[in-house]
Amino acid sequence: MSQADATIARSEERATPISALSNWGYRLQRLPLHIVIIAFMAFWLIPTVGLLVNSFRQPADMANAGWWTALFPPHGFTLASYQQVLAIDGVPASIISSILITVPATVIQLTIATMAAYAFAWMKFPGRDIFFIVIVGLMVVPIQMTLIPLLKLFAVTGLAGTVVAVWLAHSGYGLPFEVFLLRNYLGGLPREIFESAEVDGAGHSVRFLRLAVPMTIPAIASLTIFVFLGIWNDLLVALTFLSGSPYKPFTVKITQLTTSLGYGWEFLTAAAVLQMALPLIVFIALQRYFVRGITSGSVKG
Amino acid sequence: MDISTLLTAVVAVVGVPLVLLGYIIGGEWVIERLPEKIQNTFRPYFWAAPGIGFASVFMLVPLAYSVVWSFQDDSLSKFVGWKNYIYFFTFPDTITSLKNSLLWLIFYTLGAVGLGLILAILVDRVKYEAIAKTAIFLPVPISAVAASIIWKFMFEYQAAGSTQTGTLNAGLGLVHHDPVAWLVDATTNNASLIFVGVWTAVGFCLVIISASLKAISSEVLEAARIDGANEFQIVRLIVTPLLWPTITVVGTTMIINALKTFDIVYVLTNGAYDTDVIATQMFRNLSNAHFGRAAAIGVILFITIIPLLIVNIRRFQQQEEQR
Numbered sequence: 001m002s003q004a005d006a007t008i009a010r011s012e013e014r015a016t017p018i019s020a021l022s023n024w025g026y027r028l029q030r031l032p033l034h035i036v037i038i039a040f041m042a043f044w045l046i047p048t049v050g051l052l053v054n055s056f057r058q059p060a061d062m063a064n065a066g067w068w069t070a071l072f073p074p075h076g077f078t079l080a081s082y083q084q085v086l087a088i089d090g091v092p093a094s095i096i097s098s099i100l101i102t103v104p105a106t107v108i109q110l111t112i113a114t115m116a117a118y119a120f121a122w123m124k125f126p127g128r129d130i131f132f133i134v135i136v137g138l139m140v141v142p143i144q145m146t147l148i149p150l151l152k153l154f155a156v157t158g159l160a161g162t163v164v165a166v167w168l169a170h171s172g173y174g175l176p177f178e179v180f181l182l183r184n185y186l187g188g189l190p191r192e193i194f195e196s197a198e199v200d201g202a203g204h205s206v207r208f209l210r211l212a213v214p215m216t217i218p219a220i221a222s223l224t225i226f227v228f229l230g231i232w233n234d235l236l237v238a239l240t241f242l243s244g245s246p247y248k249p250f251t252v253k254i255t256q257l258t259t260s261l262g263y264g265w266e267f268l269t270a271a272a273v274l275q276m277a278l279p280l281i282v283f284i285a286l287q288r289y290f291v292r293g294i295t296s297g298s299v300k301g
Numbered sequence: 302m303d304i305s306t307l308l309t310a311v312v313a314v315v316g317v318p319l320v321l322l323g324y325i326i327g328g329e330w331v332i333e334r335l336p337e338k339i340q341n342t343f344r345p346y347f348w349a350a351p352g353i354g355f356a357s358v359f360m361l362v363p364l365a366y367s368v369v370w371s372f373q374d375d376s377l378s379k380f381v382g383w384k385n386y387i388y389f390f391t392f393p394d395t396i397t398s399l400k401n402s403l404l405w406l407i408f409y410t411l412g413a414v415g416l417g418l419i420l421a422i423l424v425d426r427v428k429y430e431a432i433a434k435t436a437i438f439l440p441v442p443i444s445a446v447a448a449s450i451i452w453k454f455m456f457e458y459q460a461a462g463s464t465q466t467g468t469l470n471a472g473l474g475l476v477h478h479d480p481v482a483w484l485v486d487a488t489t490n491n492a493s494l495i496f497v498g499v500w501t502a503v504g505f506c507l508v509i510i511s512a513s514l515k516a517i518s519s520e521v522l523e524a525a526r527i528d529g530a531n532e533f534q535i536v537r538l539i540v541t542p543l544l545w546p547t548i549t550v551v552g553t554t555m556i557i558n559a560l561k562t563f564d565i566v567y568v569l570t571n572g573a574y575d576t577d578v579i580a581t582q583m584f585r586n587l588s589n590a591h592f593g594r595a596a597a598i599g600v601i602l603f604i605t606i607i608p609l610l611i612v613n614i615r616r617f618q619q620q621e622e623q624r
Contacts, residue, residue, distance in 0.1 A: 030426075037423055040416075041436040044500065048439060050468055051451045066466045067454065100306055104313035109355075111318045115325065116352025125345035131353060136617045138360050140610050142561050144583055145599045148370060148592050149363035152377075163306060167313065172359020179352055204344065205329040209322075233444030235564045236580075240587065247306065251446045255568050258450065265453075272450035279442035287435070290442075294505060295512040 055081055055269040062266040081270035091271070093246070094253035101166050101238070101249050102231045109171035109178060110224060114216065116175075117182035118208050122194060132183070138176035146172070147240050154241065161245035166238060170231050178223055185219040186212055222293030225286055229279050250275050321351065364603075371597040375590060385597035398577040404491055405498070405562050405578060410555040412499035414548060417506025421514050422536055424507075434511065438504030445501065445564030452497045452569065456483035484569060490576050497565050502558065506551050513547040514540065550616075553609050560605055 053067040056077040061070070070076060085091055119125075120132055150169055151160070159165040189212070197207050213220075235251045242248045243256075254271045283290055328347050332340050374381050389395055420437060424430045440448060457467025461479050465471040470480035483493040517540065525535050541548075563580040570576045572585070579602055586595035 033423060033426060037420075037427060037429075037433050040420060041433050044437045044440065044503070046468065047451045047455050047500070048443070050454055051447075054454060063466065065464060066468060066471050068468075068471075100310045104310050104317070107314050108317045111321050112351045112355055115321060116349050119345050119348035119352075123345035123348065125342070125349075128345070131349070133614055133617070134361070135356060136614055137610050138356060140557050140606055140613055141360060141364060142557075142580075142599070142602050142606060144561070144580060145367045145603050146360060146363035147587060148596050148599070149366035150359065152366075153363075164309065164313075168355075169359060172355050175352060175356050176360070179356075203329055203333055204348070205325045208325065229442055233442075233446070235444070235446055235567070236584070239567075239584075243588075251444055254446050254450070258453075258568060259571060268450055269454070272447040276443045276447040279444065280439070283439070283442040291438075291508050291512075294508055 051269055051272060054266070055273045057081070059084070059266040062269070081267040082274075084267045085270045085274070088257070090248075090253060091250075094248055094250045095274070097163070097242075097247045098232060098249040098251070100163050100247070101170075102228055104163075105167040105170040105174075105231050106224060106228045108167055109174040110220060110227060112171065113175050113178035114182055114213065114220065115208070116179050117186050118212050120179065120183040121186035121189075122207075122212075132180075135176045135179055139180060143173050143237065151240065161242060161247070163242075163247050165241050166247075169237055169241060170234070173237070174227055174230070178227070181223060182216060182219060185216055189215055218289075218292075222289045225282060225289055226293050229282060232278060324351070367596045367599050367603075370593060371600045373593045373596075375593050377592055381593065385593045386601075388594055389597055389601065394577060394582065397575050398572075398579050398582045401491055401576060402560065402562070402578045402580075405495055405559040406556060408492070408495050409498045409502070409559040409562070410552060412495070413502035413506050413555050414510075414552050416499065416503045417510050417551065418541070418544070418548065420503065420507050421511040422540060425511065425514055434504075434507060437507055440501045441504040443501065446568055448497060448501050449565055449568035452493075452500075456493060458482040458485070484576075485574050487575055490570065490574050494566055494569060494576055497569070498559075498562060501565075502555060506555070509551050510544060510547055513544055517543050553612060557606060557609060560602060 050067040053070050054062050056079070057067070057070050058076060058078055058080055061076055120128065146169075150165075154160040154162075154165040159168070193211060193215075194207055197211055202210070233251065234249075235255060238249045238252045239255070243252055248256075250271075254268065254275060257268055257271070258265055325348075332344050332347060335343065370377050371385055372380055372382060374384075420433075424433045427433065443451070454466075455468045457465070458470055458480055459465055459467075465474050465480055467480075467483075469483065473480060481489055484490050521539060521543075522535060525539055530538070561580055562578050563584065566572060566576055566578050566581050567584070572578075572581045579598060583595050583598035583602065586592075586598060
C-alpha cells in the first residue's frame with residue numbers, strides 16, 4: 001500500500017461513523033486536542049503581539065495600563081517610542097554597525113567553508129578524517145573558551161574594537177558547523193558528474209566553480225539565512241569585542257540601554273521591534289528554506 | 302558612521318570571494334603544472350588550508366591558550382597553579398551559578414524537547430498544522446535581546462492593589478491571585494528565565510521532531526490501530542521509540558544551549574537575585590579583567606561539554622560507517 005493509499009484509508013476510517021450523532025461525538029472527543037493546541041499557539045504568540053502593540057503606544061500609557069487596553073478605543077497609537085529610540089545618540093549608528101558586521105562576516109565564513117567542504121568531500125589526503133573529527137568536535141566547543149585569547153590577539157594586532165575583529169571571530173566560530181554541513185551535502189552529490197567532468201579534462205577549479213557550487217546553492221542558501229540571523233542576533237561576541245567601541249551593534253546598544261535605564265525603559269519596545277523586524281521578515285518570507293536548514297542540520301546530520 | 306568602515310565592509314563582501322576565487326584559479330594553475338605525484342599530495346591541503354587555518358587560529362589555538370591561562374594570574378604573566386580553580390569553587394556565588402546552570406540543564410532541555418515532542422504529535426492530528434507550527438516557531442528567529450524585552454513586559458510587576466501592566470500578573474488578577482514579582486522572587490525567578498529560554502527553543506525542537514515524525518510510515522501506525530492499540534499506547538510504544546534518535550540529537554543541542562546560556566540571563570537580571578549561571582559569572586570576571594579566573598571558568602564549562610563532544614563524534618563515526 002502506497003503512502004497515498006494509506007492516507008486515504010486513514011481518512012476513510014475517520015469518516016466511517018456515518019450518522020451525524022457519532023460524527024459530533026467524534027468532534028467532541030477531539031475538542032481537548034484543539035483546545036490544547038490553540039492555547040499553546042496563543043501563549044506563544046501573545047508575548048510578541050503584546051510587545052508590538054506596546055511599541056505603538058505612548059511610554060506613559062505603557063506604564064499605566066497593560067497593552068491589551070490599547071486594543072479597545074481609544075487606542076492612542078503613536079510612533080512616539082520609535083522617534084524617541086531613533087533620537088538616542090548612537091542608536092541609528094548601531095543599526096548600521098549591525099549590518100556592517102553581519103554581511104561581511106556571513107560572506108567570509110561561507111566562502112571559506114564551501115571551499116574547505118569541497119576538499120573534505122571529494123579529495124583523499126592523509127589526516128583528513130582526523131581533521132574532520134576535530135571539526136565535528138569544535139562544533140560544540142563553547143565560544144567562551146576562545147574569548148580571552150582572541151581579545152589578546154586583537155589587542156596585539158591592533159584590531160581590537162574594529163568590525164574586522166568581529167568578522168574574523170564570527171567566521172572562526174561558524175566554520176566548523178558550516179564545513180560539516182556542506183561537506184555532507186557535497187558528499188551526497190552524484191560521483192558520476194564529477195568523474196565525467198574529470199574525464200572531459202575539467203580541473204578541480206572548474207569542477208568546484210561550475211559543478212559543486214551551483215549544485216550546493218540550496219544548502220548554501222539555507223545556511224546563509226541561519227548564519228546571517230545568528231550574527232544579527234548575537235550578543236556575547238559583540239559584547240566582548242565591541243562593547244566600548246563606536247561600532248557596537250544594535251543588540252549591544254539595546255542591552256546597554258536596558259540595563260542603564262532602569263525605570264522608564266518602556267520606549268525600548270520600539271527598539272526591540274526594530275531589532276527583530278529583520279529576522280521575522282526573513283523567517284516569514286523564506287520559511288521553507290529556514291525549516292529545511294534546521295532539519296538538514298540535525299536530522300540527517 | 303565613518304566612510305572608511307563602510308568601505309572596508311564593501312571590500313570584504315566583494316573582496317573575500319574574489320580573493321578566494323583568485324586563490325583557487327591561480328593555485329590550481331600552478332598545481333596543474335607540477336608533477337602528478339606532488340599534485341596529489343599537495344592539492345587537498347591547498348583547498349582545505351583556508352578553512353583549517355581559520356578554525357585553528359580562531360578556535361583551536363585560543364582553546365589551548367585558555368587552558369594554559371587558566372593557571373595564570375589576572376595579568377596572564379605568572380603561573381599560580383590551581384588558584385583560579387580553587388577561587389571558583391570556594392567563591393560563595395559559585396554554588397548559586399552551578400545550581401542554576403544545573404536547573405537550566407534539566408528544565409530547559411526537558412521543557413523544550415518534551416513540549417516539542419508533545420506538540421509535534423498533537424499538531425500532526427489537526428488540519429491547521431502548518432499555522433500552529435509557524436506560531437510556535439515564531440520566537441526562534443527572535444534574538445535573546447528582543448525576547449528579553451518582550452518578557453520584561455510579560456513579567457512586569459506592581460505591588461498588590463495597583464493596576465498590573467504585566468500580562469502574567471494581570472492574568473493572575475483575573476483569578477484573584479496576588480501578583481508575583483517573577484524576576485525578583487527567589488522561588489520564581491530562575492523558573493521564569495528558564496521559561497523564556499524554553500519559549501524561544503520549543504519551535505526548533507517541534508520542527509525537527511515533526512519532520513522525523515512524518516517519516517514514520519503510516520502503515521505501522523495503522524497496523525497498531527487495527528490490533529486495538531489506543532492513541533496513547535501508539536505514542537508511547539511506537540512513535541516515541543521510533544523518534545528516539547531524533548530526540549537524542551535535539552536533546553544534545555538543547556543541553557549544549559543550556560550550558561552556554563548567557564543572553565537571556567544577562568539582559569533580564571544580569572545574575573541579580575541569585576539567577577547567575579556559569580556563563581554570566583564568567584563574563585563578569587572577563588569584563589573585570591580577571592582573565593585567569595575567567596579562563597578557568599571557561600575550562601570548567603568546556604569540561605562539562607566534553608561528554609557531549611564524545612557523543613557527537615561517536616554518532617558522526619556511526620553515520621560515516623553507514624555512508
